[in-house]
Structures are given as C-alpha cells and as structure tokens.
Amino acid sequence: MEIRFEKREQLKEKPDWNNLGFGKYMTDYMFVCDWDREIGWHDARIVPEGPIELDPACMTLHYAQETFEGMKAYRREDGKIQLFRPEMNAKRMINSNERLCMPAFPVEDFVAAVKALVKTEQDWVPSQKDTSLYIRPFMFATEAALGVHMAKSYKFMILCCPVGAYYATGLDPVKILVENELVRAVAGGTGFTKCGGNYAGSIAGQVKAEKLGYSQVLWLDGNERKYVEEVGTMNIMFKIDGEIWTAPTVGTVLPGVTRDSMIHLLRDWGYNVREERLAIDDLMKAGHEGKLEEVFGTGTAAVISPVGELRFKDDVVVINGGKTGELTQKLYDTLTGIQWGRLEDKYGWTTLVD
Amino acid sequence: MEIRFEKREQLKEKPDWNNLGFGKYMTDYMFVCDWDREIGWHDARIVPEGPIELDPACMTLHYAQETFEGMKAYRREDGKIQLFRPEMNAKRMINSNERLCMPAFPVEDFVAAVKALVKTEQDWVPSQKDTSLYIRPFMFATEAALGVHMAKSYKFMILCCPVGAYYATGLDPVKILVENELVRAVAGGTGFTKCGGNYAGSIAGQVKAEKLGYSQVLWLDGNERKYVEEVGTMNIMFKIDGEIWTAPTVGTVLPGVTRDSMIHLLRDWGYNVREERLAIDDLMKAGHEGKLEEVFGTGTAAVISPVGELRFKDDVVVINGGKTGELTQKLYDTLTGIQWGRLEDKYGWTTLVD
Numbered sequence: 001m002e003i004r005f006e007k008r009e010q011l012k013e014k015p016d017w018n019n020l021g022f023g024k025y026m027t028d029y030m031f032v033c034d035w036d037r038e039i040g041w042h043d044a045r046i047v048p049e050g051p052i053e054l055d056p057a058c059m060t061l062h063y064a065q066e067t068f069e070g071m072k073a074y075r076r077e078d079g080k081i082q083l084f085r086p087e088m089n090a091k092r093m094i095n096s097n098e099r100l101c102m103p104a105f106p107v108e109d110f111v112a113a114v115k116a117l118v119k120t121e122q123d124w125v126p127s128q129k130d131t132s133l134y135i136r137p138f139m140f141a142t143e144a145a146l147g148v149h150m151a152k153s154y155k156f157m158i159l160c161c162p163v164g165a166y167y168a169t170g171l172d173p174v175k176i177l178v179e180n181e182l183v184r185a186v187a188g189g190t191g192f193t194k195c196g197g198n199y200a201g202s203i204a205g206q207v208k209a210e211k212l213g214y215s216q217v218l219w220l221d222g223n224e225r226k227y228v229e230e231v232g233t234m235n236i237m238f239k240i241d242g243e244i245w246t247a248p249t250v251g252t253v254l255p256g257v258t259r260d261s262m263i264h265l266l267r268d269w270g271y272n273v274r275e276e277r278l279a280i281d282d283l284m285k286a287g288h289e290g291k292l293e294e295v296f297g298t299g300t301a302a303v304i305s306p307v308g309e310l311r312f313k314d315d316v317v318v319i320n321g322g323k324t325g326e327l328t329q330k331l332y333d334t335l336t337g338i339q340w341g342r343l344e345d346k347y348g349w350t351t352l353v354d
Numbered sequence: 355m356e357i358r359f360e361k362r363e364q365l366k367e368k369p370d371w372n373n374l375g376f377g378k379y380m381t382d383y384m385f386v387c388d389w390d391r392e393i394g395w396h397d398a399r400i401v402p403e404g405p406i407e408l409d410p411a412c413m414t415l416h417y418a419q420e421t422f423e424g425m426k427a428y429r430r431e432d433g434k435i436q437l438f439r440p441e442m443n444a445k446r447m448i449n450s451n452e453r454l455c456m457p458a459f460p461v462e463d464f465v466a467a468v469k470a471l472v473k474t475e476q477d478w479v480p481s482q483k484d485t486s487l488y489i490r491p492f493m494f495a496t497e498a499a500l501g502v503h504m505a506k507s508y509k510f511m512i513l514c515c516p517v518g519a520y521y522a523t524g525l526d527p528v529k530i531l532v533e534n535e536l537v538r539a540v541a542g543g544t545g546f547t548k549c550g551g552n553y554a555g556s557i558a559g560q561v562k563a564e565k566l567g568y569s570q571v572l573w574l575d576g577n578e579r580k581y582v583e584e585v586g587t588m589n590i591m592f593k594i595d596g597e598i599w600t601a602p603t604v605g606t607v608l609p610g611v612t613r614d615s616m617i618h619l620l621r622d623w624g625y626n627v628r629e630e631r632l633a634i635d636d637l638m639k640a641g642h643e644g645k646l647e648e649v650f651g652t653g654t655a656a657v658i659s660p661v662g663e664l665r666f667k668d669d670v671v672v673i674n675g676g677k678t679g680e681l682t683q684k685l686y687d688t689l690t691g692i693q694w695g696r697l698e699d700k701y702g703w704t705t706l707v708d
Contacts, residue, residue, distance in 0.1 A: 023411070023500030051408060051409055051410070053405040055405055056405070056406055057377070057380060061420060061550075062490070063550050064418035099558060100554055100557065101557045138416055146488070146515065183541065183542030184543075186577070187576075188536045189537045189540065196550070200550070201551060203417075203454065204455055207455055222540040223576070225542070
C-alpha cells in the first residue's frame with residue numbers, strides 16, 4: 001500500500017496537555033482510503049483532518065453499514081512511541097466487517113496505516129503520565145442508494161486525538177446497575193462486532209442507569225436475561241472465591257483486546273480463568289456470601305474500571321468495601337506498565353512506531 | 355414551523371418516467387431541520403438537494419444514532435397528489451427515536467414538512483400506472499465526539515425520488531428462505547424501530563438467502579428461533595384455514611403502516627386476523643396439510659409481496675401452486691386503489707397535498 005501525503009497549510013494549535021479529556025481534540029491529519037467493487041481499495045492518503053462531503057442518500061446515514069475500532073499510541077519514557085497489539089484490532093475489524101457484509105481492510109495495511117498516521121502526528125502523542133494518543137479506525141458505506149443491500153463503495157478512515165489520564169487520582173470504583181429489560185445483543189446478532197448499531201441501541205440502558213444514580217449498565221444475555229455479558233462498552237470480570245470469571249466470546253460479547261491481555265496475565269500468575277456463562281443470580285449470591293472478591297470492567301479507554309457496587313432489581317452487593325481490589329490494581333499497574341514501556345514486554349505485545 | 359426556501363439555480367433533468375427503478379433519481383430539493391440541546395428544532399428549510407458536509411468524528415458514522423421512515427406520494431387520475439397515513443410515519447419515527455434516545459420531531463411539523471416538500475416537487479410525482487414519489491424522512495446525530503452518549507445535535511432531513519411500478523407485469527410470487535442462525539431482533543432490543551442498525555445487521559441474512567437461490571429471508575424470533583416475525587424488510591401474513599395470522603408488534607416486529615392497513619381491510623371483510631405468535635413448525639405443518647392457503651409480505655415499497663415457496667432447513671412448502679392467491683390480489687387491488695385515489699377512501703387514510 002502506497003500512502004500519498006497532502007500537506008496542511010496551517011497546523012492546529014496544540015491543546016493544554018494537562019486538560020485533554022476524551023475525544024475533544026482531533027489532530028492535524030487523518031488517514032483515508034476508498035473501496036469500490038471494481039478496483040477494491042485505492043487512493044490511500046494522509047490528508048488534513050476536516051469535514052467530508054457525503055451524499056444525503058449515503059447508505060451509512062440510513063442503514064448503518066459501519067464498523068470501528070479503538071486503540072492507542074503510548075509515549076514511552078525514552079520518548080519513543082509504541083502501539084499495543086494493533087493486529088488484534090485489524091483482525092477484529094475484519095470479523096466485524098464480515099458479519100456486516102463489508103470489505104476487509106488487510107491486517108498489514110491496517111497496521112501500516114496506523115503507524116504512518118501516528119508517525120505523522122508524533123508531536124500529538126502526549127507524554128504526561130497516563131495520557132496517550134487515541135486512534136479511531138472506522139469504515140462506512142458511501143454508496144448513495146435507498147435500497148437495502150451491500151453497498152458498492154466504502155471509506156476507511158483513521159482519526160487521532162490525544163486523551164488525558166482516565167483516572168486523575170488513581171483507580172476509582174464505579175456503581176453498576178444490572179439491566180433486566182433492555183438488551184444489547186443476542187446469539188445470531190451483531191454483538192461480537194464493533195458496529196455502530198450495537199452502540200446506538202445501548203445508549204438507552206446507559207441513560208436509564210444514570211437516572212438511577214449508577215454510572216454504568218451491566219448487560220445480561222438477550223435470550224434469557226440470566227447470564228452476565230458486558231458492562232457499558234467494556235468486558236467485565238469477576239473474582240469469585242479466588243477464581244476469575246468472564247463471559248465467553250461466543251457471538252454476543254466483544255472479544256476485547258484488553259480482556260484477552262488480562263486473561264494472559266492472570267493465567268501467567270496462576271489464576272484459573274473461567275470463560276464461562278455466569279448467572280446473575282449466582283453472582284449476587286456469591287456477593288452476599290462474601291465470595292465476590294473483586295469486579296472490574298476492561299477496555300481500551302479505561303484499561304480497567306473497578307466496580308464497587310452492583311445492583312440487580314432491589315438487590316445490592318457492595319464489593320471489597322467499595323474499594324479497588326488488590327488484583328484489579330495489580331492488573332492495571334502491569335498492563336499500563338507494558339503499554340507505556342515501563343515494564344518489560346515479555347509477550348511481544350508492543351510495537352514501535354518507527 | 356416556518357420553512358424558508360432556497361432556490362436552485364438550475365433544475366435537474368427529469369428521468370425517463372417509464373424506467374425509474376427504485377431510489378435512483380433524487381429530486382431537486384430536500385428538507386432540512388437542525389436540532390441542538392439549547393434551542394431545539396430550528397432553521398427548517400427546503401434547499402437544493404446535494405452533498406452535505408459532516409465532521410468525520412460525527413457520531414452517526416461511529417455509533418449509528420439514526421432512524422428513518424419510508425412513505426409515498428401518489429398521483430391521482432384527476433392530477434391531484436395525495437399522501438397515505440403520513441401521521442403514522444411521524445408517530446413511528448417518534449417511537450423509534452425514543453428507543454434510540456433521539457429528539458422527537460413533532461407529528462404536525464413532520465406532516466407539514468412532507469407536504470411542503472412534495473408540493474415543491476409536484477412535477478416529480480409521476481403519473482404512469484403504479485409509479486409514485488418515494489419519500490425518505492431520516493434523522494441522525496451530528497455532534498462530533500468519540501464518547502458514546504446521546505448526541506447534543508441532530509439533523510432531520512427528507513429526500514424524495516420518483517419510483518417505478520414494483521411489479522411491471524402483475525404480482526410476482528417470491529421464494530423465501532427461513533433463516534435459523536442469524537437473528538434480526540430480540541425483545542428488549544431495537545427491532546420495533548426503523549433504526550439503521552437493524553438494517554445493517556440484516557444484510558447478511560439477505561445475502562445468504564440469495565446465495566441459495568431465494569429472494570428474501572424470513573426471520574424467526576431472537577429468543578427461541580421458533581416463531582415467525584418478519585420477511586426481509588417487510589411484515590408477513592399467512593392465510594391458514596381461512597384465518598389470517600401475523601406476528602404481534604410487541605417489541606421485535608416493525609409496526610408497519612401497510613400491515614395495519616391490511617388488518618383493517620381484512621377485518622372489515624370479515625376475516626379473523628390473529629396477531630399472535632406462530633411457530634415455524636406449525637406453519638410448515640399447515641403447509642403440508644394443505645391448510646396454508648396464502649402467504650404475503652406487506653410494506654410501503656411493494657405494498658404486497660406474494661410468497662410462492664417457503665423453505666425451512668430441508669423442508670419446502672409450495673403455496674397456492676406458486677401463484678398469487680385471490681385474497682393477496684384483492685388486498686393489493688384495494689389498497690393501491692385507495693392509495694392512487696381510484697377507490698373511495700372510507701377510512702380517511704389519504705390526505706391531499708394542497
């Protein structure tokens with residue numbers, strides 16, 4: 001893949017590195033590549049970040065044929081920049097696209113495009129503790145047509161934005177509401193993909209949780225509303241009586257990169273990780289019996305999100321006194337240590353940008 | 355609602371009215387209205403149809419917060435133009451938007467906007483038999499932000515395009531494949547809405563059916579994959595032993611305007627219409643026992659789509675010798691008669707554009 005470069009006349013002003021938030025400041029450039037049925041992928045380019053023109057009959061605006069990924073570039077203490085398992089994002093996007101009947105963007109081109117864009121934007125990768133450059137690859141149908149079908153043309157793009165520390169003052173446990181009416185995913189559906197529709201459908205659950213004073217929603221399976229699956233937009237893990245439980249990725253659960261990395265670490269540390277279905281009733285029972293030792297969400301944005309309280313209908317369980325657990329903290333320290341290059345990467349998970 | 359008008363410098367050339375197809379020729383103008391949290395809906399306008407500018411971080415391109423409607427304007431024999439139950443589309447969009455956490459566009463403004471646009475485009479409403487002006491209202495999030503949340507800004511737009519006769523040579527029965535792996539909707543999900551995600555997820559089923567030589571897919575319920583729900587992007591009805599069966603609209607099935615209108619007609623004609631769950635096994639059994647008299651899909655585009663063959667796994671049932679049934683034909687003739695103004699509208703379903 002050759003990538004052409006279109007220079008920006010005037011670079012943007014850099015934001016306050018100590019006040020980045022999430023997704024607020026797009027960098028100077030974006031990666032764009034077009035696909036159509038006749039010639040496949042073509043015209044890979046890095047161009048000034050800015051508005052795009054779309055036909056109002058563009059199929060994405062009507063039928064949501066769209067998928068995305070989320071990943072980060074990390075500034076190491078020696079000033080070098082590294083990515084974390086980028087090929088996993090590339091492969092997952094291909095899996096998402098297959099379910100949505102969208103074309104695959106090849107893994108090696110995906111990684112090359114991410115590296116080329118991050119290299120172009122190296123001055124945008126912050127160096128303050130726990131800050132990073134968030135990378136958003138996404139693909140969407142561009143054909144202008146009102147019939148429902150596989151589109152004849154697509155755009156693959158990558159945006160970047162520097163993001164601040166997720167936890168300004170250390171890990172901060174959240175309160176979670178178990179949702180027992182709304183459903184995020186069902187076997188045979190799109191739950192295992194990062195397609196737009198999954199996220200549009202989930203907002204109502206999040207709004208409902210917030211109204212009741214909870215900051216996230218825990219989704220149950222769509223068939224029986226009995227088994228725990230994901231929390232908000234993260235995977236979730238439970239330490240019960242010394243073992244780690246997490247939902248298997250069998251069609252309804254996103255195969256998270258952070259989830260997979262945690263499982264590797266945990267097994268290396270001798271933990272029995274059970275990728276099995278866990279009934280919400282058994283989970284709450286374990287909580288009341290004092291066996292639910294730690295609960296945490298895992299995802300790219302927060303890395304780990306400790307859970308201090310779970311509510312299912314009128315039943316409430318407080319976990320570890322509402323404080324971050326020891327294992328949760330150790331996982332966070334280890335994974336972020338590898339990601340920011342402070343710890344040895346014996347798994348070969350990181351790759352330098354240049 | 356006041357609607358400002360922006361004149362087009364040069365009108366488009368009209369297409370060949372005898373060769374319109376579906377969704378190929380957009381008219382000269384489109385309706386646009388903006389929403390933001392501070393001032394709500396504002397700047398309603400009819401402007402030249404053409405590309406729109408979107409920020410690449412626009413939430414619709416990532417999280418598919420988008421809904422749409424489909425309806426038609428019909429040219430009567432006296433030259434006047436009429437709509438068919440437009441307030442039902444307006445109300446359904448409000449229901450869709452509520453599930454997706456999107457703002458409501460008021461029913462009276464929706465109907466007024468459709469009427470104003472159709473009036474502007476009256477020269478685009480074709481008069482050939484069974485042709486019409488297809489109308490596509492749609493709404494999508496416009497806020498540029500990468501966090502998953504209710505957007506702070508939206509656009510509501512309406513496009514129009516003249517469409518040809520769906521059946522060039524009379525009703526034409528289709529062969530349908532019953533899908534038993536992929537799932538379209540589940541209770542607690544978004545199945546009852548016209549949101550983009552439902553359609554993106556359904557394309558794989560359509561592709562699979564076509565590969566096996568079937569033209570549409572019949573979806574089963576997402577919980578047990580046992581009960582029939584919808585066909586392709588239409589509702590579906592079965593005439594079994596003199597009674598009409600169709601799936602109840604209880605959360606997973608789109609409450610179709612055509613479906614509702616057919617039910618009214620059928621009940622007026624003395625039929626017992628059972629809006630009840632119907633197991634695929636019972637349906638196939640009725641077919642083999644000679645009790646499955648007619649099957650037809652119902653929707654805005656085709657009005658009615660007779661089904662000549664049903665396949666579930668290795669079991670095949672041919673319906674009415676593969677020919678269009680008497681009742682199917684009568685429903686088609688009656689409803690299209692009302693829509694195009696050839697028959698008396700005793701239900702008050704039609705409304706003139708001026």
